Amino acid sequence: MDWRRFGVIALVIAILFGxxxxxxxxxxxxxxxxxxxxxxxxxxxxxxxxxxxSGIYCERAGVVNIGIEGMMLAAxxxxxxxxxxxxxxxxxxxxxxxxxxxxxAVLSGALFALLHAAxxxxxxxxQIIGGTVINILAIGITGFLNRQLFFEEGSIFGGNVPxxxxxxxxxxxxxxxxxxxxGRMFDQQPITIAAIALVFITHYVLFYTRWGLRTRAVGxxxxxxxxxxxxxxxxxxxxxxxxxxMAGLGGAYFTLQSVPSFEPLMTNxxxxxxxxxxxxGNWTPIGAWAASLVFGTAQAMQINLQFFRELILPEWAFxxxxxIVGLAPYILTMLILTGIIGKTTPPAADGVPYEK
Amino acid sequence: MAxxxxxxxxQSHDLRQILRASMDALLVPLLAVLTAMILGGLxxxxxxxxxxxxxxxxxxxxxxxxxxxxxxAVWATPxxxxxxxxxxxxxxxxxxxxxxxxxxxxxxxxxxxxYALPDLLGISLPAIxxxxxxxxxxxxxxxxxxxxxxxxxxYTGGHEVINTIMMNYIALNMxxxxxxxxxxxxxxxxxVARTPSIAESARIxxxxxxxxxxxGFALALLVAFLVWWLLWKTTLGFxxxxxxxxxxxxxxxxxxxxxxxxxxxxxSGLLAGLAGTIEVTALNYRHELGxxxxxxxxxxxxxxxxxxHPLGVVIAAIxxxxxxxxxxxxxxxxxxxxxIISVIQALILLLVAAEAIIRYLYRLRAREERVVLTRGxxx
Numbered sequence: 001m002d003w004r005r006f007g008v009i010a011l012v013i014a015i016l017f018g019x020x021x022x023x024x025x026x027x028x029x030x031x032x033x034x035x036x037x038x039x040x041x042x043x044x045x046x047x048x049x050x051x052x053x054s055g056i057y058c059e060r061a062g063v064v065n066i067g068i069e070g071m072m073l074a075a076x077x078x079x080x081x082x083x084x085x086x087x088x089x090x091x092x093x094x095x096x097x098x099x100x101x102x103x104x105a106v107l108s109g110a111l112f113a114l115l116h117a118a119x120x121x122x123x124x125x126x127q128i129i130g131g132t133v134i135n136i137l138a139i140g141i142t143g144f145l146n147r148q149l150f151f152e153e154g155s156i157f158g159g160n161v162p163x164x165x166x167x168x169x170x171x172x173x174x175x176x177x178x179x180x181x182x183g184r185m186f187d188q189q190p191i192t193i194a195a196i197a198l199v200f201i202t203h204y205v206l207f208y209t210r211w212g213l214r215t216r217a218v219g220x221x222x223x224x225x226x227x228x229x230x231x232x233x234x235x236x237x238x239x240x241x242x243x244x245x246m247a248g249l250g251g252a253y254f255t256l257q258s259v260p261s262f263e264p265l266m267t268n269x270x271x272x273x274x275x276x277x278x279x280x281g282n283w284t285p286i287g288a289w290a291a292s293l294v295f296g297t298a299q300a301m302q303i304n305l306q307f308f309r310e311l312i313l314p315e316w317a318f319x320x321x322x323x324i325v326g327l328a329p330y331i332l333t334m335l336i337l338t339g340i341i342g343k344t345t346p347p348a349a350d351g352v353p354y355e356k
Numbered sequence: 357m358a359x360x361x362x363x364x365x366x367q368s369h370d371l372r373q374i375l376r377a378s379m380d381a382l383l384v385p386l387l388a389v390l391t392a393m394i395l396g397g398l399x400x401x402x403x404x405x406x407x408x409x410x411x412x413x414x415x416x417x418x419x420x421x422x423x424x425x426x427x428x429a430v431w432a433t434p435x436x437x438x439x440x441x442x443x444x445x446x447x448x449x450x451x452x453x454x455x456x457x458x459x460x461x462x463x464x465x466x467x468x469x470x471y472a473l474p475d476l477l478g479i480s481l482p483a484i485x486x487x488x489x490x491x492x493x494x495x496x497x498x499x500x501x502x503x504x505x506x507x508x509x510x511y512t513g514g515h516e517v518i519n520t521i522m523m524n525y526i527a528l529n530m531x532x533x534x535x536x537x538x539x540x541x542x543x544x545x546x547x548v549a550r551t552p553s554i555a556e557s558a559r560i561x562x563x564x565x566x567x568x569x570x571x572g573f574a575l576a577l578l579v580a581f582l583v584w585w586l587l588w589k590t591t592l593g594f595x596x597x598x599x600x601x602x603x604x605x606x607x608x609x610x611x612x613x614x615x616x617x618x619x620x621x622x623x624s625g626l627l628a629g630l631a632g633t634i635e636v637t638a639l640n641y642r643h644e645l646g647x648x649x650x651x652x653x654x655x656x657x658x659x660x661x662x663x664x665h666p667l668g669v670v671i672a673a674i675x676x677x678x679x680x681x682x683x684x685x686x687x688x689x690x691x692x693x694x695x696i697i698s699v700i701q702a703l704i705l706l707l708v709a710a711e712a713i714i715r716y717l718y719r720l721r722a723r724e725e726r727v728v729l730t731r732g733x734x735x
Binding site: 140147 | 399403451453505508512513514515517518519521522523524525526529530532533536650653656657660692693695696698699701702703705706709710712713
């Protein structure tokens with residue numbers, strides 16, 4: 001375990017928390033601010049965590065996936081669309097509609113991943129180009145269908161957006177959620193809980209099962225894996241599609257858990273940032289989750305500072321400007337990629353098509 | 357006598373080979389466009405439209421009149437610049453997804469030079485100085501914006517794909533900030549995030565009276581030629597292409613690989629900056645938030661469709677410009693939203709990127725060489 005990396009992560013998170021506590025302490029007790037920040041951080045880190053897991057499955061098997069952004073966007077749209085169809089057209093109750101929405105989101109993530117797998121494994125297209133194709137295709141399809149289905153006269157919804165069935169309700173973790181103040185952290189929505197569970201499941205699968213061993217073999221040394229009888233192409237296909245499911249669930253976060261609506265380009269670079277989280281986490285699920293929490297904290301700071309706008313001292317006026325505070329995750333990503341916070345090593349065969 | 361006959365045969369053989377090679381180079385992009393149009397037609401039919409009417413409207417809107425031709429050229433101009441930017445980076449083995457941010461940053465700087473000099477500083481300049489100043493400022497801004505990820509790539513190994521995307525978001529946030537507050541058009545009637553109009557002296561005139569097509573289009577064609585000249589007729593171009601083809605070999609040949617990487621990105625950003633700056637100085641006469649419909653991303657498809665060759669880029673850019681321009685007429689005639697063009701363009705990108713699909717569909721023989729465009733995280 002790389003303790004230095006976790007030290008850096010803890011330090012950055014502590015500094016960002018400290019800023020908000022220092023600004024807000026005269027109005028709200030520090031403990032309340034800290035738990036509120038923690039709860040927000042865990043929630044907004046959800047798509048990043050799932051995106052990073054998606055990257056881990058793909059890249060541990062040797063396929064670079066830069067299309068996570070597009071997979072998330074497509075999943076956000078189709079999940080939302082499915083939930084609206086279920087609710088408004090077929091007349092189901094909100095809860096089953098939302099569940100169908102989540103399933104549709106996961107499936108559309110998988111479908112786009114299948115395309116990426118076919119491009120990079122079967123057709124041996126440059127994987128970064130392949131991922132870009134996925135991203136641009138997702139922007140095009142969601143933009144077109146969004147306009148065609150909702151905003152055109154004579155379309156199925158007659159030119160107005162029907163009411164979405166709402167968002168997934170939060171689940172209180174028994175006992176823990178009843179703890180005063182800190183309980184808020186354990187009052188989270190289902191996709192967030194699933195994401196955290198998937199971090200540990202992925203850790204187990206990757207490092208303690210035969211499947212994980214084979215996946216890593218295919219990503220590190222495909223020829224050796226092939227020699228001992230592992231089907232390289234099949235392993236890669238399977239992992240890329242599992243990765244697509246993760247990205248799909250991450251996409252569901254946007255339209256089924258966060259807000260009950262879709263906007264073109266709403267994923268806003270989260271897919272790319274999650275790749276940075278994956279790299280900073282050195283391609284391990286727990287490391288990537290920790291890195292996602294750093295980005296989550298940066299975003300939580302932006303959200304929580306809104307409550308304390310009037311308390312910000314004039315010298316720190318830039319903290320009032322959401323455009324400037326909003327730059328933090330992007331700059332952090334670039335810093336991480338320089339490797340100055342610790343060198344990382346990708347899987348040896350990452351991005352290299354396997355030729356028999 | 358026998359010798360000369362032999363020579364003639366070998367010459368005609370060479371010629372035939374060149375012809376076959378260029379046929380082959382053209383065939384795949386052409387088939388890709390055709391297939392994407394067919395698939396797009398299916399999408400249109402599925403969405404309840406008539407594909408034939410839709411494409412007829414598209415063609416009419418793009419080429420049906422002098423005005424349509426002028427508008428197609430107007431649309432093609434930023435596409436040519438941005439397409440050249442991405443293509444140049446590809447030649448140097450770099451994937452510049454950041455053209456969108458570079459052109460936005462270039463547009464902001466060029467608008468600032470355009471309105472602030474006379475409005476705020478009270479300096480009035482003749483057009484012959486003011487235009488080059490505004491255009492040059494925008495170009496330099498774009499170059500700087502791209503040189504940052506270039507330097508990060510060269511000196512730290514940070515992958516340019518993610519860094520250029522991050523620079524896109526940073527540019528977007530910064531322009532939103534600037535255009536909403538310090539640079540916002542102070543006109544009391546204005547509610548949009550946009551700068552004031554640039555001075556008359558900073559405006560590039562139209563090519564013909566009464567049409568919107570401007571000298572920027574001519575400049576784009578000239579710049580395409582210059583990029584070709586740079587890449588194939590100068591030492592720097594040779595170095596860029598060598599680093600792109602094989603950085604290790606370039607290093608042993610004595611080329612300063614790191615410097616070349618930064619320079620390639622800067623030049624690429626310069627071209628992207630031109631795309632933004634020309635939109636400001638020759639067309640909109642101000643910078644407005646969201647003026648770009650994703651030129652920077654379409655540019656990737658244009659560069660790949662044009663096989664990263666300047667001439668190919670110009671042709672692909674005109675095709676994409678024609679589609680965007682004709683789409684309005686298509687929407688008017690058939691109620692198919694213009695967004696369908698994004699789907700068709702994404703399909704074109706998919707099919708040119710995955711040549712193998714086209715070769716499989718049309719039973720074409722595979723080419724031997726594979727062109728490496730980008731590399732993984734290893735740097």
